[in-house]
Amino acid sequence: MITHIVFFKLKDRTPESIESTAQVLRDMEGKIDELLHLEVGKDILFTERSYDIALVTKFASLDALQAYQVHPVHKKVIEHMTSVREASVSVDYES
Template sequence: MLTHIVFFKLKDRQPESVEATAAVLRNMEGKIDVLRHIEVGIDVLHLDRSYDIALITKFDSVEDLQVYADHPVHVEVLAHMKQVLDGTSVCVDFVS
């Protein structure tokens, strides 16, 4: 199993805006066959070093992660994220 974790900092950090973007991420659930697990978490501590949203996804293989990356639903999410991100996201991919 491959775990893919991404952290996002948003331009607009108001709770309503963060929740709206979290909803966009959650909306992928059930729409991409290779996506085995999805979890979206919103930061509760709001520290200077905190990111606003964490996305945790799981795939059967690195190849399935690439299928996900190119999937039209994910491409739409990427377009949204480009509009709302404050800089770049960070990620970690590991075998679990």
């Protein structure tokens, strides 16, 4: 199993902007066969070092993660995230 985690810091950090972007991420659920698990969390501490949204996804293999990366639904999400994010960081690991 491969776990893929991404943290996003948004340009617009209002609750409405964070929620609408979190919903864009949630909307991938059930639309990408390789995506076995999807969890979206919104930050609750709002500290200087906090990121606004965490995306946790799981895949059966590296091949499945790579298929997800180029899936049309994910590509549309990438377009959105590129326009709204100030920064992002990620980690991928075997779980």
